[in-house]
Amino acid sequence: MNILGIESSCDETAAAVYSDAGLKSNVIASQAIHEQYGGVVPELASRAHHKTIWRTVQQALDESGMPLDAVDAVAVTQGPGLMGSLLVGLCFSKGLCLSRGIPLIGVNHMEAHIYANFIDGDPEYPFVSLTVSGGHTQLVHIEEPFKHRLLGETRDDAAGEAFDKIGKILGMPYPAGPAIDRRAKEGNPYFHDFPQAMLDNDFEFSFSGLKTSVMYYLEGQQDREAFLDEHLNDICASVSRAIAEVLIKKLRNAIKHTGVKSVVLAGGVSANSMLRAKAKKLANEQDCTLHIPKLAYCTDNAAMIAITGYMMARRNQFSDMNLKPFASLNSV
Ligand code: KG4
Ligand code: ZN
Numbered sequence: 001m002n003i004l005g006i007e008s009s010c011d012e013t014a015a016a017v018y019s020d021a022g023l024k025s026n027v028i029a030s031q032a033i034h035e036q037y038g039g040v041v042p043e044l045a046s047r048a049h050h051k052t053i054w055r056t057v058q059q060a061l062d063e064s065g066m067p068l069d070a071v072d073a074v075a076v077t078q079g080p081g082l083m084g085s086l087l088v089g090l091c092f093s094k095g096l097c098l099s100r101g102i103p104l105i106g107v108n109h110m111e112a113h114i115y116a117n118f119i120d121g122d123p124e125y126p127f128v129s130l131t132v133s134g135g136h137t138q139l140v141h142i143e144e145p146f147k148h149r150l151l152g153e154t155r156d157d158a159a160g161e162a163f164d165k166i167g168k169i170l171g172m173p174y175p176a177g178p179a180i181d182r183r184a185k186e187g188n189p190y191f192h193d194f195p196q197a198m199l200d201n202d203f204e205f206s207f208s209g210l211k212t213s214v215m216y217y218l219e220g221q222q223d224r225e226a227f228l229d230e231h232l233n234d235i236c237a238s239v240s241r242a243i244a245e246v247l248i249k250k251l252r253n254a255i256k257h258t259g260v261k262s263v264v265l266a267g268g269v270s271a272n273s274m275l276r277a278k279a280k281k282l283a284n285e286q287d288c289t290l291h292i293p294k295l296a297y298c299t300d301n302a303a304m305i306a307i308t309g310y311m312m313a314r315r316n317q318f319s320d321m322n323l324k325p326f327a328s329l330n331s332v
Contacts (some may be wrong), residue, residue: 002064003313004071004096005306006057008089009081009109010134011040013052014302015060017071018310023119024064026296026303029056038174039164046084053092060302071102073318075309078106079326080135086325094321105309106319109300110136110329111148113266115311116297116304123291124262128254130247130279133267134160134175136329137247139203139254145311151254152203159243159269162207166214166239170232180236181272187237189274192217194242202253210242237274244275248282255286264291271298 002024007014011031017024031048034040061068076093079086090106097104114129125145131138137154157165160177167176195213197206214235221227228235247269255263265279276292283290297303312318 001072001310001313002066002070003105003306003310004057004060004074005107005302005304005309006053006074006076006089006093007109007300007302007305008049008053008085009077009079010085010300011045011048012300013049013056014300014305015057016302016306017060017064017066018303018306019064019066023303023307024066025060026301027056027060027063028301035173038168040082042082042084045082046088049085049088053088057092068100071100073097073103073105073309073313075105075107075305075312077109077112077305078319078323080109080328081325083325083327086327090323090325094323098321103313103318104321104323105312105317106323107305107308107312110138111146112304112308114140114142114264115308116266116293116301117264117291118311119297119303119307120294121291123264124289126258126260127262127264128251128258128260129264129266130251130254130270131266132159132247132269132275134158134164136267137205137207139250141254141258141260145315146317151257152201152205152250154205154207155198156206156208157211159205159207159247160267162210162243163239163269165211169211169215169218170228170235177269177272180240181274183233183236184240184274187233187235189237189241191231191234192238194238196242196246196249199246199249202257203250205246205250207243210239214239240272240274244272244278247275248278251279252282252286255282255288260288262289262291266293266298268299271295
């Protein structure tokens with residue numbers, strides 16, 4: 001069975017092919033246009049998807065060595081994401097399915113981040129996932145395939161959003177997560193104790209106060225520019241520690257509460273080196289196995305959509321042509 005996966009929920013147009021032999025190709029076209037605006041501009045994103053989607057799909061097919069005729073089903077991100085961007089992927093996929101007479105599979109983007117762990121690994125059920133992306137921060141108990149129980153999530157900003165907003169305050173381009181990560185490696189994580197919110201709650205998160213505290217901390221410096229020149233790496237390291245420590249504390253609570261022996265990280269922020277290191281330490285301490293996707297499968301990609309579609313197809317979970325996109329998980 002050969003599944004073509006298509007992802008267009010935000011600012012990456014991506015396509016991949018997953019078959020019985022594993023991942024055959026994985027192509028991403030990132031949209032540089034948003035950089036100058038310091039964040040994703042939805043209308044520009046959907047136009048860019050529209051322009052690149054066919055080329056991206058064609059490249060994924062070429063690199064897989066498979067003709068379009070060999071594709072058995074198309075898996076596409078149904079949501080959550082930007083409505084205009086989702087519509088481009090969904091309409092394109094429906095067109096392809098109708099013209100080739102093949103089935104469609106609507107994939108939940110957040111679930112796909114979790115199943116990205118199966119591209120190179122085989123996490124044992126039941127497991128807990130710490131899913132941390134630009135739009136979501138969730139602790140999920142996965143009892144068996146596609147049986148997900150949400151333990152807790154963020155009440156305001158997502159962890160990736162916190163990295164990006166703090167990066168903006170520090171004068172870094174969007175998305176700032178990877179740059180903060182790079183600088184943090186050269187800095188002192190104990191340079192400053194930024195606040196860690198909601199530690200009295202087991203599974204819920206709050207990250208919006210952190211950016212305000214970074215803002216006030218910088219305002220409190222006599223010469224902000226000179227201070228940043230000297231200590232930017234230390235601030236990046238201290239901010240990374242504040243975020244990673246909260247995530248790990250709540251992941252520890254989730255492991256203890258569910259009694260799982262297996263945990264996974266998922267989503268763009270799982271690329272963060274400090275979080276990865278702390279998660280490894282936690283897994284050792286709790287005697288759990290830990291799976292973290294390869295960096296290319298942490299941030300948005302279509303390989304995760306293709307493998308999730310493959311797993312759904314194996315379970316006969318197909319969608320009909322009335323499949324509608326959803327912008328937020330609350331609207332599912
Ligand atoms: O999963 P993703 O690619 O898109 C969403 O579904 O939101 O996550 C993107 C987020 C951005 O906020 C980005 O800054 C963050 O992941 N990110 C990182 C790192 N790489 C990406 N945050 C911290 N450290 C990183 N190395
Ligand atoms: Zn994502």
